[in-house]
Amino acid sequence: MGKLAVISDLHADINQFNEELYLIRDYLEKLNVTHVHFAGDVANKVAKTLEVVNFFDQKIPTTFHWGNHEMADIDVESDFEDFNDPHFLNFKTQELTKSTVLFGMNGWYDYSFVPHADEKEYRRKKQVYWYDRFIERQGSDPEITAALCYRLQETLSTVPDTKNIILSTHFVPKETFIIKHSEKYARWNQLNAFLGSKEFGEVLDGFSNVKQVVFGHTHHRFTEQKLQQTMYHCRPFGYYYEWFLTRSFILTNHLAETFNPLKARTIVKRYPQAFNEYKKRYILNELQQGMVLLDY
Ligand SMILES: [Fe+2]
Numbered sequence: 001m002g003k004l005a006v007i008s009d010l011h012a013d014i015n016q017f018n019e020e021l022y023l024i025r026d027y028l029e030k031l032n033v034t035h036v037h038f039a040g041d042v043a044n045k046v047a048k049t050l051e052v053v054n055f056f057d058q059k060i061p062t063t064f065h066w067g068n069h070e071m072a073d074i075d076v077e078s079d080f081e082d083f084n085d086p087h088f089l090n091f092k093t094q095e096l097t098k099s100t101v102l103f104g105m106n107g108w109y110d111y112s113f114v115p116h117a118d119e120k121e122y123r124r125k126k127q128v129y130w131y132d133r134f135i136e137r138q139g140s141d142p143e144i145t146a147a148l149c150y151r152l153q154e155t156l157s158t159v160p161d162t163k164n165i166i167l168s169t170h171f172v173p174k175e176t177f178i179i180k181h182s183e184k185y186a187r188w189n190q191l192n193a194f195l196g197s198k199e200f201g202e203v204l205d206g207f208s209n210v211k212q213v214v215f216g217h218t219h220h221r222f223t224e225q226k227l228q229q230t231m232y233h234c235r236p237f238g239y240y241y242e243w244f245l246t247r248s249f250i251l252t253n254h255l256a257e258t259f260n261p262l263k264a265r266t267i268v269k270r271y272p273q274a275f276n277e278y279k280k281r282y283i284l285n286e287l288q289q290g291m292v293l294l295d296y
């Protein structure tokens with residue numbers, strides 16, 4: 001028996017992690033975690049991501065795949081899906097036990113979470129509103145996703161069906177985890193186009209040995225859900241200004257009447273030292289909510 005920790009959206013640079021990385025690693029060791037997997041958005045830079053991965057790997061075997069944030073720092077096409085690093089787990093399996101493997105896949109999106117999305121229009125919206133405008137890769141988003149779904153189908157078929165699969169990806173594979181806003185917030189729904197793909201989920205439905213799927217990217221934590229034969233987990237770590245600990249820092253210190261993540265950055269910036277102390281004190285509470293632990 002072992003214990004897998006999957007952490008998505010650590011954002012070690014934006015969250016200004018230094019000592020916190022030691023606190024997190026020590027904590028995972030104390031929990032007897034036997035394998036750590038980072039499900040993308042570890043940092044904005046590839047070098048920083050590798051530094052974090054290697055830091056964890058010094059104490060606990062660690063693997064990772066990309067999120068969209070690292071991809072903005074990639075300029076060689078083959079590095080998106082076939083990056084040459086022993087810890088990189090994309091369309092590959094890592095044996096956890098004789099009967100269970102961890103399968104990693106970055107994933108991507110095809111606008112399928114927006115009904116009747118016009119491809120051209122959404123390509124343009126992406127260039128205007130979305131971080132991923134900095135990512136330069138070959139093919140349109142639906143073409144990339146279709147190719148990845150094909151590769152997913154092919155690669156999963158090579159895993160014997162006697163082996164249980166825990167699958168990690170960055171992007172959303174099921175519409176259940178897409179939040180639909182209404183009325184004055186309805187325009188936010190357009191951004192759902194860039195969150196993931198229904199087709200990924202459909203491919204997964206065809207493999208009854210995919211027992212657990214873990215993903216992130218949404219920066220919204222959901223309760224786990226069983227869909228078909230598979231348990232889906234989405235508990236990303238997220239940005240510091242979205243955290244529960246930041247909410248309680250602001251509210252318990254009466255720095256605002258209500259918590260608004262869009263304003264939290266400015267408020268926290270006014271009290272850098274106090275917030276830093278608070279962050280170190282409660283970071284592990286945040287981590288408990290912002291990671292997925294699976295026994296295997
Ligand atoms: Fe993220």
Ligand SMILES: [Fe+2]
Pocket residue numbers: 041067068069170216217218
């Ligand atoms: Fe992301």
